[in-house]
Amino acid sequence: MPEKFDHEMGLLNEDIWNMGVLSQKMLLLAVESLKNRDKDLADKVLGMKEELYDYDQHIEEHTLKVLILYQPVAKEMRNLACILKMITYLTRIGRYGYDISKVTLELADQPLVKKLIDIPNMAKIVAGMLDDVLKAWETEDLSLIEDFTERDDVLDEERYSIFRECLTYVMEDPKTITRCMHYVMVARYLERCGDHCCKIAEKVVYKVEGKHVEIS
Amino acid sequence: MVFGFLSSGNNKKGKERKKLHDSSGNNGKRSSNDIILKDINIFYSGKQAIKDVDMTIPEKKVTAFIGPSGCGKSTLLRNINRMNDEIVGCTYDGEILWQGTDILEKKVDPVALRRRIGMVFQKPNPFPKTIFDNIAYGPKLLGIRNKKKLKEIVEKSLRDAALWNEVKDRLNDSAMGLSGGQQQRLCIARALAVEPDVILMDEPCSALDPIATAKIEDLINELKKEYTVVIVTHNMQQASRISDFTGFMYLGELIEFGKTRQIFENPKEDLTERYITGRFG
Amino acid sequence: MGFFDRGSTELKKAPLTKKVAKLSERVVVSTLFSASSVSVLISAAILYTLIEGSIKFFNFDEVSIWDFLFGSEWIPSGTDPSFGIYPLLSDTILIAGGTILLAGPIGIAAALFLSEYAPSKVRNVAKPVVELLAGIPSIVYGFFALFTIGPIVREIFPEATYFNALQAIIVMTFMVLPIVVSISDDSLKAVPRHMREASLAMGATKWETSIKVVIPAAASGISASVLLGVARAIGETMVVTLAAGSISGGHWNPLMEIQPMTSFIAQTATGDIPPGTPQAEAAFAVGITLFIMTYFVNRIAGRVVLRIKKGSIVKKEPSRVQKFIRKNTIDRIRKPVEITKEMISYRPIRIDRSIKFIDKTKLKGNLIRRKIKGYFGVSTTVLSLVLAFVFLIYLLVEVFIKGAGSISWDFLTSEPGFRVTEASIMPALTGSVFLMLLTLLFAVPLGVGTAVYFNEIAKDTWYTRFLRNVIQNLAGVPSIVFGLVGLAIFVRLFNFGPSLLAGSMTLALMIMPIIVVSSEEALKSVPQSFRDAARGVGATRWQTVRDHVLPNAVPGIITGSILSLSRAIGETAPILFIGAFFAKTAPSGVMDSFVALPLTIFFWSRHAQDEYHEFASGAILVLLVILLIMNAIAIFIRYRSQKRRVW
Ligand SMILES: Nc1ncnc2c1ncn2[C@@H]1O[C@H](COP(=O)(O)OP(=O)(O)OP(=O)(O)O)[C@@H](O)[C@H]1O
């Protein structure tokens, strides 16, 4: 049985990895499209939603099947519990990418309030966290996610500074209200993505060590 | 949080290990009704089958032994009511403390001990007698001759073993005519009839279908409110379902002992993990 | 051409049809088949003898079937003979019943000790010693009953007559003891260990477990052992003929003279009863009664033994008959149980342990009482075994003390004269040796052939099952019945007269089933892989047997044959009708008349002059020594072949 089980787990791991890459891609591309006011790119991201949902459904089903058929225990059970949670968070992250793309479509015809620097920076941090947490999940190397609390704090600060900045723009020129509100929302989305990465990191710790910890 | 009690089978330092085990029982609460095994070694004609086992089996809980075939689960279990005395060439040392006495001492009479520590076996083994006589066998040995009293004992034992409703109309039929699951519950009832305090079970469900197994498991769940139950099982799910504590044995050693949830969710020993996940060998 | 040159093509061209089986193979196989079918002929001969003789008997005017079955007087001679079987029957029952009443409890107790309590060392010694009792010829038991047990019995019961049933019963107890012990022991051993553990785990003592669980579980096997003991006691001839007397009783008094059926048949052989009279032919009618009795007792016991061998000692399923009875009685009377929901779904019940039935204060005293009971019980079982040992030692010592004095060179080798001082066993000794060699010549090929056919060649058909049945039944036929068969078939029908030839053929009939069984054991001990290997490279069945099975089974076959011959040499009853009681010289041809050692012992034991009793002891000693030597050889061969065995 372990052989067959290992085979199934291999398939699952690959799917999770691909799903992680997909949601990361959605997020990064969406921010890119926002930065460049690129409608085509935004449309492309919108088109990825279906794929993301497919992954979510497929992996959940597959995980349940493995749970039922093999009734795993110990680390195997913990890993599957981790996966079930992970797909939810990954879907949320990809879904934020989708939301950001919608913002792009709405703002594409208007000029940027200023050159976007902080938002792409936040996206980069989130993408890095996602990268690390997926790697940590795969390699069980917890040192990769040791500093997640700090990174999450950085994201919080960035969001807050964007919020302050937008506030000044809005006070100067009420015409920028729509755009600035959107920016604040996007920053908020990205910060939530960081939280999700932290949640995933908690599950990875549970998978590896069997301990329930709280990150951030 | 981290579970407070860990065992470390690989840790050869007896003292330290003992301390860890001692705290394992009833979350540190100790009772004289706990069964405390100390440095148990068991040999079959000189060949060692059990090596330095230390553990505390808590009162009124279900404790399960798991482990690969031939690792000595039955051997250890059978020592708790001295059934190993009946095997020629089987010797043992160490102590088993229960209710303030070392029950392995020579002066303890195994016949008296076994009334108080009953046993149920792998294969249902009713005597080829009627259902009534099977249950009344023990009480009769203890000198109870009164028909009415015997009837009451039979009824109570059968009720406690959740078998009464199924057999009350055919108490005088042969016990061999019962189904496997019923036979096993009969054997449990038979063990209950002499009013023991501890019940040892050696793979009681391995010969039964899932429904009969479920009934026995329910029964064990009920029994543990009043009795200390020690069970050997090859069915990992069963161990995780019904036991409060689980010990994993390998090659005659107790590798890990702890709360069942911990053993199955987060075993401390690599060997345990490999065994329960089926990656052994 | 490479290494694997498949060479000449002749072999390849061999056709794959069945015709390849060579003529010689077919001849051998049909010969073996015929050998195995001889047992049917033997059975037919037995039936023919008994029925033909009985018809002749009932054709006499003085005789009627009604009187035979229901008459209460057995007066075969005189002017107004009366042939009611009742006295013979009741004497048989008295003897067999008395024997089993003693041998049953003693044997079961001894078996209980061997299987439950004896350490394996004790067991390994004690079991063969008990089985030694079975190897002693019955004529020796008869002698011992008359001359050693008799005086003791008369000492204790002064009213006992010189010949009496009790002394016969006492020795026969030990004669059938090995049967009871070994089969009871087997069935006690067959009680699964978990049954004992169930009882012990409940806090039963070992003795309680033995009595209340193990014995009831082995009850069928134990009753089979008792039944086989009964069959043996019913068929026993020489002890009762020598020690119990020759006056038919029907009085149920063990201290008086009686005459069971076997004893009457033997009497017709030894007394001066003119042939052709109803008195002589009555033997056949009694013989058929005896045959039927032992047949049924053996048959019932055989079935039970078979079931034990198959391992189903504890009956799980009610038998067809029981089912039928239950269906037509109990189920009709009792209303069908209504299946309620409650019965199906499990509902946990709160277990209340405050209700207690057992008075804990009394347990201690109770336990002490139970333990004391156990000690007494186990002591009884030990005593039973010791009793058997004491008897065996007493018998051997007595024979030795009484017989040693009469043994001399002249006693063994000189021609006997008519005076007491000139007694010699030379003719008997040579007669026995010739008899044995001839018996060997007839019985071994037949027996081994049958065994080979059964074990190696025959498929499981109704015919082979039938043959097996026949052979099993033959093994249970009382030896005196074979005597009648020898008389009717070989002496009279084939006209061999009372010759060595007729005697040895009779003995061969008797021991053939034993040789079949022991040879089959030897064949079975050859691993199946040898046969598969030989068959795998294309050997035929017979080639396989000849080249690979038989050579490996030979030691076992020889051992078995020697042991059955040692049985033949000690037998008296089958040649009672054929052998002479006195001869001056050894036989020189197969058609000569002969005497044999057991016959001489019988003759001398009944002699009026006391000196001859000493000679009888001497002859017994010689007989026992011969048996000892034969057994030693057999054991040696077995031991050597086991040591050489490589598989
Ligand atoms: N009566 C005996 N005599 C000699 N050795 C024995 C005896 N019973 C058990 N053993 C040996 O002791 C070891 C432990 O046996 P035990 O029956 O306790 O194992 P187990 O864990 O109960 O196995 P299983 O799961 O197969 O029941 C085995 O190596 C076995 O061969």
Ligand SMILES: [Mg+2]
């Ligand atoms: Mg076991």
